Amino acid sequence: MLKHAIIVAGGSGTRMGAPMPKQYLLLNDQPVLMHTLRKFAHAEPEVKLILVIPENDFDLWSELCEKHNFQIPHHLVAGGKSRFQSVRNGLKAIEGEEGLVAIHDGVRPFVNASVINESYTVAASQGSAVAVIALKDSVRKLLDDGKSVYQERQYFRLVQTPQTFQLAKIKKAFEITELHTFTDDATVYEHQGWQVTLIAGNPENIKLTTPEDLDYAAFLLSR
Template sequence: MNKYAVIVAGGSGTRMRALMPKQYLPIGGLPVLMHTLKKFARAIIDIKLVLVIPAGDFELWEELCEQHQFQIPHQVVAGGKSRFQSVKNGLNAIKEQEGLVAIHDGVRPFVEPSVIQSSYEVATKSGSAIAVVALKDSIRKLQDDGKSIFQERQYFRLVQTPQTFQLARIKKAFEVIELHTFTDDATVYEHQGWQVELIEGNLENIKITTPEDLEYAEFLLSK
């Protein structure tokens, strides 16, 4: 069964306060996005990578690949106005209907290979595999009256990527009109009435969004 990965990196990097979007900023001498692509290429033999970035970034990405002699095979696809549209464009670039596809944030370069591999194994059997981690801190729910109430943290999980699916199913799920309730790919999948399967992610699999995240990323690489 063919295995694909749609790596989505359509952000503008506003919160990073940098001259270029966060996915192209260097950590350990390489752009963040290259670290992410390398993780998938090393985790799965013969994986087919689809990289979704803004159309206006194609030339920049080509220059970065030449500069860093980045030669991991991948197809570049133009993103859309929202993450939903960008993922849909990435899925549409895959012409096959059978197989498995992991959808992953381009700015999560620290996903463990074992999580990637597990996601494909579980999705093969159950249709989906969503990486999550348990909460460490206590949590409270804010109410409309300005008060808050305690919540049992064992009933909650923080959602990460990859979110891996049987290709035919997730393609069908993305045929719908985009809704504001679609916060990730799992919610699009659930909209069809299908239950998602959760797998254990890894805490280091942070989404690099702020300058502080970039500093922590450098620390993780130094380990």
């Protein structure tokens, strides 16, 4: 079954406080995005990679690829004003409706190959496969009156990417108008009335958002 991967990197990275968006910051002498693309290319050598970034960044990305001799094949697609629109643009760039597609945050370069592989396997049979991890800390729910109540953490999961789907289904899901309740691709899929299937992610698969995350990323690479 044909496999695609849409790597979404349209953020401005304001919380990182860096001179350029976080997806282009260097990690072990290469931009973060290159590490992410390489993970998918190595895990699934036949995967068709689609990179969604702001159209204004196309020249910068071309320069970075030349500078770092980055030769992994990928198709560049212009992002939209929101993550929903960026993913939809990526989906439109895929011809037909056959196969599977993994949707992954460009600034999650530490996803395990085993998670990528399992996401495609499970999505092929179940329709979807969303990577999640269990909580380690206790959880409390904030109430409107300023109080809080204890929640049993075994009933909750932290959602990561990749979020992988049968291509025909996720294309249909993204045909609707964007809603504020769409926090990720799974919620768009779920809006159609389809059940989301969860798979185990890996704890190191963090989303690089703050300067502290980059320090942790450097530590992970040093291992």
